[in-house]
Amino acid sequence: MPTSSTKPDLLGIDSHTFKDLEILEADTGDASLFDFCNRTRSAGGAAALRRRMQNPWASAKRIDATQQAIRFITEQRALFKEMPSVYAIEGTQAYLHEILPSLDFRNQLEFALGALQVWINQDSHYFSIVRGAQSACRLIRGLRNFVVLPHLQKATGELGPLLRQLRVLLTRPNFRLVPDFDIGSQSTWRILRLDQDLRVKEKDTLNRLLTLVYELDALVSMADASAEHGFVTPEICTGPMQVKAEGLYHPYLTNPVANPVSLNQQHRILFLTGPNMAGKTTYLRAFATALYLAHLGMGVPAQSFRFVPVQWLFSSISLADDLRRGVSYFRAEALRVKTVAEAVAQGERVLALMDEPFKGTNVKDAFEASLAILERFSTRENCLFMFSSHQIELSDHLHRLHNQVDCRYFEAVESGERLHFDYQLRAGISDQRLGMRVLREEGIFDLLDREVNQIADSSQTEPLENS
Template sequence: MFRKLPAYVVQNVEIYQREVLLGATKKNPIEYFLQATNVYFNHDRHYRGIVRGVQYTCSVIRGLCEFMAQEELEAAKGEIVPLLAELQELLSFAWVDEIPQQQVAGSSPRKIFRLDQVFRQQAKGVILRVLQLVYEFDALVSLADATLEHGFAIPEVLDGDIRIEAEGLVHPYLIDAVPNAVRLDQQERVLFLTGPNMAGKTTYLRAVAIALYLAHLGIGVPAKRFGFVPLQRLYSSISLNDDIHAGISYFRAEALRIRVIAESISQGHSVAAVMDEPFKGTNVKDAFDASLAVLERFATKEDCLFLFSSHLIELDDQLEETKQISRSHFIAEVDGGRLKFDYQLRPGVSDQRLGVRVLEEEGVFDLLDGTKEKNPSQSKATKINSNKKGSE
């Protein structure tokens, strides 16, 4: 269908429907004739627009009729079936039989004006709905092509308690990404994620959020397998900003985001929330206390799932008795004096602290101490980051 109906053809039909063009609109034969004569002889631009629009519309209708005549469509399944049924009904109107099988550019003005009257008056609503269906088919075909091309998995809707089960999950924007698993259920509804900078925490959280969102749309997910019980709300707190005009600091923005999540939970919605190092906009003591208070409360919320990354590994000591919290981490290794990352998710809590080491690798302290000249060449960490398969 899309070879016969390139995008510009369908777009021009919509332009034709929306454009203000003079035409023959009267029902009285004499008035109709006078209108048509006036447009034909005195308004050449309008007439050429009508001819072009009629020709494109006829091409679309002919192409759709050929498409619907394919025997393969009888075996169609899923979301496309009701769309096909509606399209078949729309193409069953009597005026469709008036569509010529050849190009209309050389047809008589009488025929052109007659078709224009049908397309822009009598069947205008039908034509616009047909275009909407074509757009829906286009979107579904594009999604199917992307799913096949990238090897995405069709998500499986599960029964029972709210949960997510995924294997081979990756971020769709990364080439040769390292796959990981995710499992959250009502026994362990909170994931406490730790690890050093650049080890992959943020990318993992984004991958989970993207997959969950795509799964709720019913389209392919970048994973080998993805099963889930549908939720009512999906929230993220990853890339927040302050707002100087509204007088909202970064920490206030974090607090407001948590409030939105809390309000949704209090309203009885099933919620999935993905939070990347929340409360980093305040001092360590307040960040620790706030994180602990929020995590303890998240752990009690049934029919909800939470992913919570943090550098505050001391939180684990306070959450040791909280059974609804699972712990996973990423690591960094030192090879030849350089940091290396494998981006593999591991159980437990990381105790690695590499912030100072990264500054040392970048030569920050040497530059400040005056023991190293500024080097315009690429730093070690930058070289490593440019080749890695995941990032934070």
């Protein structure tokens, strides 16, 4: 298990949870959460956003700084249309990484001879230099005009230091040589001199400028995605771990049914029951996705959302056996629980979601394992858990768990010929058993019985052979 102690500001989130929540990739080929949030204009901005989504915050201070930046961008969105063009950004990136001849001669005669050689013998390189230098100049001019906008002086959160770094970099002496007009009409000698100043002397500075621009692009994308999807800014709380939300829903759903969430030190465990297809797994994913977005500093899909930041977020929704490693399904489940237990044992603030654990063993083992885990989870301060299960028999024992378990359920509406689901969370434990009904509704028994009847009918009508 990776440890978060080496990076205390970052949320611990492992590859399995990334996969469960489809944060960076979606197995089905649909859009991932990254795709859902990506409104960046440049490839570098998209890479910066991906890095952020790989490393969400665990620190309330860092989350708040990102929230402030996103709020400012949303309120002053028109200002950020004044950022340099994508053409200038991408052109500068290509200019710095393209293999081109450099003229770094201090002797003017040698520089002039070198410039002449580039012009005569390497004209394609020369035109690449001109094009790249033009892009770099446009980037610098665009940033000059952008960072002095009056309202940007009041930028808050992450934006303040970011903009200050841009302003400092733009005061470099060599950047002062960049004219306020397009350099296309300049002489070959002057363009190559400018290329020397930019691509040789200030290459590191230009790369740093681009890095800051990409971070701006990523922040604007996060602000735009939050606004476009109507997300609400979470309230960051202090003290013992808690999460409370109203109107929570999964952002991928077209017509979602919203539900509440409440986990705290009086109810550390949400025990979730209900038949298949009623909404348990979607509810777990919706909650985990919202909590993850909150740790990024983004808005979340809810009417309201309050939380104390955690150090580790674990999900155990989609597990599989591993034939090559000789890991059975139940062993995979046990190893997943062990990963959570290791973080809990280290005293970390953990939030873990387990969707119908211990399916890979017999009913008695599953019951005993679930009860044993719930008993231990219920005593862990500053840890919160969601635990969905079909083991409704556990309800007879949950009252012993220090009153730490909040029981909720989803159910199917059985009126009419077909089952219907309202996806509303209810208090209590579901005792619905719908397996036989679902099999009947799908006509499985009719298919099997029809095959048997056809065989019986054919055997009765078959003529007897003469002896």
